[in-house]
Amino acid sequence: MTGDRTWDLAVQPTPLHLRTSQFNVANRWTDELGWTLPSVYSSIASEHAALRNACTMSDLTALATYSLRGADVGSYLNRLAGGTAGTVKVGASRRAVMCDDRGGLIAEGVVMRADTADWKLTLPVRCLDWLTLSARGFDCDIEDVSDHVCAFAVEGPSSCAALLAAGFAGLEALRPGGVRQLKVGSAGVTVMRRSATGGLGYEVRCAVSDALFVFDRTRRGAELFRPVLAGEQVRSLARLEAGHCRLRTDYESALIAREVDRRSPLELGLGHLVNLDVGPFTGKAALVRQKREGAHRALVGIELDGASLPEGRLLSMSTEIVGRISSLGWSPARKRIIGLADVRAASLGVNRQLSATGSDGRPVSARIVPRPFYVCPNAHRTPPDAH
Numbered sequence: 001m002t003g004d005r006t007w008d009l010a011v012q013p014t015p016l017h018l019r020t021s022q023f024n025v026a027n028r029w030t031d032e033l034g035w036t037l038p039s040v041y042s043s044i045a046s047e048h049a050a051l052r053n054a055c056t057m058s059d060l061t062a063l064a065t066y067s068l069r070g071a072d073v074g075s076y077l078n079r080l081a082g083g084t085a086g087t088v089k090v091g092a093s094r095r096a097v098m099c100d101d102r103g104g105l106i107a108e109g110v111v112m113r114a115d116t117a118d119w120k121l122t123l124p125v126r127c128l129d130w131l132t133l134s135a136r137g138f139d140c141d142i143e144d145v146s147d148h149v150c151a152f153a154v155e156g157p158s159s160c161a162a163l164l165a166a167g168f169a170g171l172e173a174l175r176p177g178g179v180r181q182l183k184v185g186s187a188g189v190t191v192m193r194r195s196a197t198g199g200l201g202y203e204v205r206c207a208v209s210d211a212l213f214v215f216d217r218t219r220r221g222a223e224l225f226r227p228v229l230a231g232e233q234v235r236s237l238a239r240l241e242a243g244h245c246r247l248r249t250d251y252e253s254a255l256i257a258r259e260v261d262r263r264s265p266l267e268l269g270l271g272h273l274v275n276l277d278v279g280p281f282t283g284k285a286a287l288v289r290q291k292r293e294g295a296h297r298a299l300v301g302i303e304l305d306g307a308s309l310p311e312g313r314l315l316s317m318s319t320e321i322v323g324r325i326s327s328l329g330w331s332p333a334r335k336r337i338i339g340l341a342d343v344r345a346a347s348l349g350v351n352r353q354l355s356a357t358g359s360d361g362r363p364v365s366a367r368i369v370p371r372p373f374y375v376c377p378n379a380h381r382t383p384p385d386a387h
Contacts, residue, residue: 052238
């Protein structure tokens, strides 16, 4: 298909749908960027346990993938994404944020560089027009290759051992953020050591024509480690435990957000992905001003007392409403209710006492706590220590 496909008019199956539908005994589905994905395969509890203690596999095809080529790709990415994205070396990757001229966050993504000529940018939003417009004046060709690339994640403490057993040779030396190209049977794959769920994990990418072969080869080759298929609900919960904000849940893209809903990387806790000492880059002036004057809002981590989710999403301090809960869930890793909340800067402070409204109408005690809520011990180790 071309870049003009009607992805926003109809939901279509991913290249892995023949397998994901076969194992989705709960028959629960969701859609992302026009793709249909399993929401839950069997149960959230069993999938979360596998993610934190063993090995899971998840379909990541819904991410938009852009290929960038040209002599000025590095300079273009520095201008586009916080002054840092263009510094990625061959065989590496890094998180990056894209802002508009007023410092509003468009999306957070990942820049990956498998070889000298070809850079890849993956995003949770389709914005080819914006990327092309921003590339004026640069020797940089941008192509939306989302329809030609299949991606899936292999995550959990035994994920490296599982991939090695499936024929992904050499991954034991891959450090966090590292990228490697290799062959699995006759198929060429690109493996990136990166996980948004707060533990050891890898993303495997291949051509759509090889998708089922690579997926089956991975699952069967890793049979000794019993990989469990994990759906979007578990990945969302694990991302929350890792303290990551999510587009369309914790913030809206600046390309479509109302003025009152616009948020900057500084307000969302993503300031470490922006280098205000270099430049110029898109949105820098607004971000420098916001850092100097102070942000009015902040996305913070919260913990709530009790074991049942509150009915209301508003947060109060004394009798004053100070914010809104954007993400909320029971964390099996923390054994308590955790969430992310957009609050006024005046209410900031670790362990500040807030309250939400319970299902019985009574206040539920909440407090601001540091993010992330949970980090797996093997998140930054280099296997085999992480096995």
